[in-house]
Amino acid sequence: MDRLLARLERTILGRLAIERLTMFIVGGMAIAYVLCRARPEFILQLYLVPQLVPTQPWRLVTFLFLPPQRSEIWVLLALYFTWLIGSSLEQEWGALKFNVYYLLGAMGTAAAAWITGSPYVTNEYLNLSLFFAFATIFPEYEIRLFFVLPVKVKWLAFLSAAYTLYEFVRGGTPTRVAIVIVFANYLLFFAGHIAALAKGRRMLVRQAARRAEQRPQATEREVDTRACAICGAKQDDGADIRVCSCEKCGGVPRQLCLQHARDH
Numbered sequence: 001m002d003r004l005l006a007r008l009e010r011t012i013l014g015r016l017a018i019e020r021l022t023m024f025i026v027g028g029m030a031i032a033y034v035l036c037r038a039r040p041e042f043i044l045q046l047y048l049v050p051q052l053v054p055t056q057p058w059r060l061v062t063f064l065f066l067p068p069q070r071s072e073i074w075v076l077l078a079l080y081f082t083w084l085i086g087s088s089l090e091q092e093w094g095a096l097k098f099n100v101y102y103l104l105g106a107m108g109t110a111a112a113a114w115i116t117g118s119p120y121v122t123n124e125y126l127n128l129s130l131f132f133a134f135a136t137i138f139p140e141y142e143i144r145l146f147f148v149l150p151v152k153v154k155w156l157a158f159l160s161a162a163y164t165l166y167e168f169v170r171g172g173t174p175t176r177v178a179i180v181i182v183f184a185n186y187l188l189f190f191a192g193h194i195a196a197l198a199k200g201r202r203m204l205v206r207q208a209a210r211r212a213e214q215r216p217q218a219t220e221r222e223v224d225t226r227a228c229a230i231c232g233a234k235q236d237d238g239a240d241i242r243v244c245s246c247e248k249c250g251g252v253p254r255q256l257c258l259q260h261a262r263d264h
Contacts, residue, residue, distance in 0.1 A: 017095040021102065022086025026079050028065035033075055036067065043069070048121035050113045064106060066122050082127060085134040092137055104185035105129050112181040116174035125182040128164065132157060132186050136193060228257035 018024070036043045048063035049056075068078045090098040105126045113121040134141075135157035145151045168179050226235040233239035240258040 017099045019095050020087075020090070021095070021099055022083055022090060025064065025086060025102075026083045029067045029082070030079055032062075032065045033067035036069075047119075048110060048113050049119050050117060050121075051119070060110060063109075063121060064123050064126070082130075085130050088138065089130065089133055101133065101185055101189060102126075102130070104188070105182055108181040108184055109178070112174075112178040115181075116177050118174040118178070121178075125164075125178055128160060129183055129186050131160065132183075133189065136190055226255055228260055229254045230260045231257060233257045 032043075032046060043066070045056075046059070046062040046066050048059050053059055068075050070078075086098070086102075089101070093101070109121060109123070109126050112118070135153045139152065139154035139157075141153045142150050143153065143156075164179060164183075168176055171179075226241045227233060228239060228241060233241075235241040241255050242258060242261040243253050244256050244261050245253040
């Protein structure tokens with residue numbers, strides 16, 4: 001995928017990529033939120049409704065700007081977080097790759113809506129796929145939950161993945177199709193990355209297993225050789241073996257049982 005995008009970036013498509021796409025997305029969501037607050041019924045014009053697209057084609061775009069329907073503080077946080085995720089991905093990938101990722105997610109959302117005939121499709125899973133991409137690239141990024149508790153993004157991603165799996169299990173066919181198709185862009189971009197992580201993890205497990213196998217053998221050999229230099233009592237027979245390097249021993253370390261370590 002990276003090689004294909006690198007070739008495309010050298011063509012006219014690289015020059016046609018929308019720079020700072022996240023600003024347009026977040027700006028559109030902010031404007032949509034203000035309009036919905038002024039006229040609550042306006043939000044019904046934004047949803048992606050497959051049956052209405054032939055006569056209202058703007059719905060193929062406006063659903064991308066659906067804002068969170070919560071309090072003002074929550075909306076501000078959601079807009080800021082969306083901007084943070086999108087701008088970080090664009091800075092890491094470049095404009096073309098980020099455009100392609102977002103476009104594939106949007107097309108997947110639309111395709112899932114047409115396949116299932118679901119009414120009132122939102123941008124929820126599309127934005128969630130952006131978050132998973134961000135968490136995969138910047139897993140150690142730390143945010144302040146409730147402005148106090150520091151939490152790394154990877155843990156939030158695990159919680160989001162668990163919630164998405166729960167939605168997949170309990171949801172109907174439309175929900176399952178939407179999740180599979182929308183997150184296909186994530187798998188397309190990160191399948192190699194995930195495979196490399198899994199390979200590295202397996203290698204670490206094998207190395208740890210080899211070290212664990214070798215460690216008891218070394219210990220047994222050490223125990224077997226620990227014996228009193230005077231009487232020959234062995235530690236594995238219960239003798240308390242000490243190491244002595246006193247003047248009587250000539251300063252040379254010797255292994256002695258407790259009795260001879262005291263009395264020699």
